[in-house]
Amino acid sequence: MNNKQIIFKKRPLGTPDAATWELQEHPVPELQHGEILVQHHYISLDPAMRGWMNDTKSYIPPVAVGDVMRSGSIGKVIATHNNSKFEIGDCVTSWGGVQQYAIGNGDGWYKVDEGLASMPMYLGTLGMPGMTAYFGITEVGKIKEGDIVLVSGAAGAVGSIVGQIAKIKGCTVIGIAGGQNKCEYLINELGFDEAIDYKSENIYTALKKKCPRGVDVFFDNVGGMILDAALSKLRMHARVVICGAISQYNNKHKINGPSNYLSLLVTRSTMQGMVVMDYIKDFGIAAKEMGAWLKEGKLKSREDIYEGIENFQETYERLFSGEKNGKLVLKVIEE
Ligand code: NAP
Numbered sequence: 243m244n245n246k247q248i249i250f251k252k253r254p255l256g257t258p259d260a261a262t263w264e265l266q267e268h269p270v271p272e273l274q275h276g277e278i279l280v281q282h283h284y285i286s287l288d289p290a291m292r293g294w295m296n297d298t299k300s301y302i303p304p305v306a307v308g309d310v311m312r313s314g315s316i317g318k319v320i321a322t323h324n325n326s327k328f329e330i331g332d333c334v335t336s337w338g339g340v341q342q343y344a345i346g347n348g349d350g351w352y353k354v355d356e357g358l359a360s361m362p363m364y365l366g367t368l369g370m371p372g373m374t375a376y377f378g379i380t381e382v383g384k385i386k387e388g389d390i391v392l393v394s395g396a397a398g399a400v401g402s403i404v405g406q407i408a409k410i411k412g413c414t415v416i417g418i419a420g421g422q423n424k425c426e427y428l429i430n431e432l433g434f435d436e437a438i439d440y441k442s443e444n445i446y447t448a449l450k451k452k453c454p455r456g457v458d459v460f461f462d463n464v465g466g467m468i469l470d471a472a473l474s475k476l477r478m479h480a481r482v483v484i485c486g487a488i489s490q491y492n493n494k495h496k497i498n499g500p501s502n503y504l505s506l507l508v509t510r511s512t513m514q515g516m517v518v519m520d521y522i523k524d525f526g527i528a529a530k531e532m533g534a535w536l537k538e539g540k541l542k543s544r545e546d547i548y549e550g551i552e553n554f555q556e557t558y559e560r561l562f563s564g565e566k567n568g569k570l571v572l573k574v575i576e577e
Contacts, residue, residue, distance in 0.1 A: 243270045246551045246574075248311045248340035253295055253304075256494040257562070262295070263311060263555060270343050273323035280334055280344045280351070284547070285554075286314035286365040287570040288399075289561050292491040301517045310339035311554075314370055316354070316361045317344075317575070328353075335364050340554055342574050358533060360545075366399050366569030367536070367543035368529050374485060374518040375403035376528040380411075382483045382516045383459040387412035392453060392472055394440075395463030397424035399569035400485060402432060403532075404461050406541050409433050413459075416452050418445075418468060420564040427567070432542060445471040456480075464489045466498050473502035482506070482513035492562065544568030 244267050251264045273279055294305045294312050305312045315338030319328045327348050328334070336351040338344035354364050366372060378400070379385055391408040395401040396417025405415045405428065416436040417428040425437035436452040438445065449471055456477040462469050465487025473482070490497040506513055521528075535541035546566040548557040551574040560566040 243343070244268065245270045245341055245343040247342070248551065248554045250295065250305045250307055250309055250311045253297060253307065257492045258292070258295065258555070258558070260555070265552060265554075271345065273321055273345065275323055276325050276347050277323050277345055278319050278325050278328045278348050278351070279321040280315075280317045280336075280338060280346075281320045281575060282315045282317040282338055282342055282344060283573065283575045284316050284361050284365060285338075285340050285551075285572045285574050286316075286369065287558055287561060287572060288314065288370070289486060289488045289491060291558065292562075301519070310341050312337060313340045314365055315339065315344065316364050333361065335369065340551065340572075340574075342551060342576075359536070362545040362547055362569065362571045363543050365571055366545050367403055367541070368532060370518055371399035371569060372403050372532055372543075373521060373525050373528055374516075375400045375407060376532060377518060377521040377524070378483050378485050378516050379404045379407050379459070379461060381521070382514050383461055383481050385411050385413055385459055389413045389458040390416070390453065390455060390477070391459045391461065392416045392418070392449075392457040392475070393461040393463070394418040394468050394472070395486070395488065396428055396434070396437065397567070398463060401461070401463050402428075402544065402568065403541070405434050406432055406535075408459075410535060410540055416457075418464075424564075424567070440468060446474070449475050459483065461485060462487070466490055470500045470502050473500055473505045476505050476509045476511045478509050478511075480509055480511040482511060484513060484515040488562070545571050547571045547573055549573045 316335040319332040333356045334351045391413045393404045397419040408415045415434045417434045418438045420441045425439045428434040428437040438448040456475045460472040461483045463486045466489035
């Protein structure tokens with residue numbers, strides 16, 4: 243049995259290219275005592291992957307050159323060697339990396355119930371992006387009924403859930419996304435109140451028109467110019483959640499910070515960064531509540547699934563071009 247793996251070959255400067263990764267194929271080694279063999283069905287593609295390639299101080303160490311590219315993954319246990327915690331057939335998720343098979347002693351692997359949700363959903367709404375949305379908007383954004391919430395990257399895996407949770411909690415929600423189709427999706431399918439197409443509208447003019455009363459919470463996934471513009475719309479005691487800054491991840495030099503930051507002073511607002519793993523002990527609580535919302539039809543989840551580990555790089559690039567709808571996932575099992 244062979245394992246196709248995406249090996250991280252070279253740290254990119256700016257946008258990753260063909261030299262960044264290499265597809266390799268190696269036989270799956272024999273299991274040692276206590277180990278499990280997981281056959282991956284799906285790999286999660288996340289903007290954070292870009293940050294993990296940089297040899298800089300961050301919330302986790304960078305991916306080492308020569309290692310399998312780090313990623314979230316989900317699949318099934320297909321063999322065990324004296325491991326009492328897992329059985330053949332268990333559906334499990336972890337940071338298995340961009341490869342078709344993963345071996346480990348089971349630490350860091352979590353069983354999920356395929357009867358409750360599909361595997362791709364466990365990488366999105368019921369996985370890391372969904373948890374980020376839940377804790378980011380409730381714990382850091384501290385939303386309350388009646389708040390005006392602005393979210394960037396609004397049609398993405400995190401942003402789409404942020405906006406829907408804010409609607410469930412009785413907020414007015416404005417989403418910023420790239421393209422007319424995504425904006426229509428936010429309003430017509432997800433129930434957002436307004437949407438701004440940052441690719442065709444002037445962001446300052448659009449904010450003036452669509453957030454005339456300002457915002458109580460700005461949940462930022464993209465940084466750069468959009469963060470700067472949103473800072474000019476803060477109401478008194480607003481909360482700015484720094485979740486990500488995808489517009490800056492491929493910068494070759496310094497990232498562009500906000501120049502409008504003194505509006506925090508004027509409005510006595512806070513701007514706070516978050517890392518989802520800080521909330522890991524409460525993931526179960528969030529998953530239960532979000533699972534119930536999904537069942538009741540209050541929360542919608544959309545996954546965009548591509549196929550073939552050979553297509554990893556071109557699928558990854560969709561995160562940055564925006565050519566995808568919802569949570570980006572790669573199917574790596576060959577049938
Ligand atoms: P995603 O939204 O599913 O995919 C990325 C989206 O970003 C694209 O679809 C594209 O949408 C948008 N985008 C790309 N380049 C852009 C640019 N230059 N300006 C504006 N928008 C751009 O990704 P996600 O998984 O939900 O992640 C969203 C953000 O959350 C990322 O910054 C990620 O790093 C961050 N994050 C943080 C944590 C944490 O713990 N802090 C955890 C998970 C994710 P459009 O078509 O709308 O342009």
